[in-house]
Amino acid sequence: MSGQKNYTVKQLSEQNWDRNETVFTECEGWEPQDFALAAIGPPGYIAHLLTKRKRGEEVNDGEIFEEIADAAIYLDLLCTNMGGDLTEVIARKFNVTSKKAKCHHRLPPVAE
Numbered sequence: 001m002s003g004q005k006n007y008t009v010k011q012l013s014e015q016n017w018d019r020n021e022t023v024f025t026e027c028e029g030w031e032p033q034d035f036a037l038a039a040i041g042p043p044g045y046i047a048h049l050l051t052k053r054k055r056g057e058e059v060n061d062g063e064i065f066e067e068i069a070d071a072a073i074y075l076d077l078l079c080t081n082m083g084g085d086l087t088e089v090i091a092r093k094f095n096v097t098s099k100k101a102k103c104h105h106r107l108p109p110v111a112e
Helices: 009-022 032-054 061-081 086-100
Strands: none
Touching: 009 061, 009 086, 032 061, 061 086
16 A cells, blocks of 8 residues: 555545536436435446355356445435534444444544
């Protein structure tokens, strides 16, 4: 690995939304359901690839990882489009689930 630092989810969200507005202008005017529909394609393709693998066909992990990334990127755009902050949304849900499971794992609250 190069000496590059990891990015934060907040940085991803900011870059993702800016790129969506300036480069992917065909998405201008998209509503939440448009981003949600775009987000469900990659998980379907992941299932297809895993089914192929289960049948004995060779499927590269990289193909699956790319689809996981596509789904995450679209879900981030959906969250941003709805006025949410993915970092906050994930931390809140993770902590609620940990509390329900009586588990000590928690993510720190997001700084304002």
